[in-house]
Amino acid sequence: MNWEKGELLYEGKAKKIYATQDPDYLIAEFKDALTAFDGGMKAELSSKGEWNNRISSAIMGYLNEQGVNTHFVEAISSHEQVVKKLKMVPLEAVVRNVIAGSLHKRTGLTEGTPLSRPILEYHWKKDELNDPLLTEDLILALMLASEEQLAAFRELAMRVNQVLGPYMDERGILLVDFKLEFGYFRGDELNVGDEVTPDTCRFWNKEDMAKLDKDRFRRKLGNVAEAYQEVLARVTK
Ligand code: ADP
Numbered sequence: 093m094n095w096e097k098g099e100l101l102y103e104g105k106a107k108k109i110y111a112t113q114d115p116d117y118l119i120a121e122f123k124d125a126l127t128a129f130d131g132g133m134k135a136e137l138s139s140k141g142e143w144n145n146r147i148s149s150a151i152m153g154y155l156n157e158q159g160v161n162t163h164f165v166e167a168i169s170s171h172e173q174v175v176k177k178l179k180m181v182p183l184e185a186v187v188r189n190v191i192a193g194s195l196h197k198r199t200g201l202t203e204g205t206p207l208s209r210p211i212l213e214y215h216w217k218k219d220e221l222n223d224p225l226l227t228e229d230l231i232l233a234l235m236l237a238s239e240e241q242l243a244a245f246r247e248l249a250m251r252v253n254q255v256l257g258p259y260m261d262e263r264g265i266l267l268v269d270f271k272l273e274f275g276y277f278r279g280d281e282l283n284v285g286d287e288v289t290p291d292t293c294r295f296w297n298k299e300d301m302a303k304l305d306k307d308r309f310r311r312k313l314g315n316v317a318e319a320y321q322e323v324l325a326r327v328t329k
């Protein structure tokens with residue numbers, strides 16, 4: 093298919109979203125920008141858009157092959173991929189296998205401690221409030237989703253974890269945690285949307301537990317580019 097890039101529909105922190113000639117599909121263009129803390133920390137990183145486009149393509153392509161519905165259709169250039177146009181759910185679903193990041197801050201438990209079972213938590217997509225944590229009860233009370241939808245989100249998020257965990261493990265990477273966004277294609281087909289990249293996942297090198305993700309930028313650890321390139325090399329080899 094020869095995809096035509098149409099009108100710019102949305103520009104976010106990490107991607108630009110364009111229409112195509114088919115109303116059911118979009119082009120996502122990955123920017124060479126790095127942001128953290130909802131835009132409070134910003135930098136340009138040459139080629140980062142290309143690395144994330146290729147990483148998300150590899151991971152979502154694999155999820156699709158495993159029967160896990162994602163929006164990914166095909167990469168069409170270094171920075172661009174065609175995706176199904178989804179009606180997005182205004183939630184971020186975070187799956188955690190190991191204590192890190194805000195869970196460490198919230199509980200005081202040691203970063204790196206494995207959880208006895210994976211957990212799912214939701215954050216409300218509201219940059220101005222730094223994506224606050226929501227309970228399932230509050231999601232229901234605010235009518236952001238129904239019980240049936242929450243059950244479907246949980247099943248899809250846990251399935252992604254079950255498929256992606258071993259895939260990364262085989263590549264020498266521990267899947268510590270990750271964030272997913274969901275949306276509906278053509279009405280009622282639930283899909284994983286957005287991206288699965290070192291911006292949205294914690295990836296730790298199994299050999300030495302070195303961070304291979306955006307925490308290198310957030311925590312000013314250096315070697316950000318090297319980390320993203322390492323993940324790309326491992327998911328495309
Ligand atoms: P943000 O909006 O948080 O700055 P991005 O720069 O990544 O993030 O922008 C991408 C936007 O496109 C997000 O709002 C995301 O929810 C939305 N989005 C991701 N995938 C799809 C899709 N398949 N269909 C429609 N919207 C999508």
Ligand code: TMP
Nearest residue numbers: 192193194195269270271291292293294
């Ligand atoms: P957290 O520990 O900061 O809550 O992050 C959990 C996971 O979610 C981590 O892999 C990074 C990802 N994440 C995003 O993709 N976007 C965000 O806005 C936040 C806060 C986290």
Ligand code: ASP
Nearest residue numbers: 105127128129130131132
């Ligand atoms: N708040 C998120 C982070 O720290 C995303 C962002 O601001 O781009 O990763």
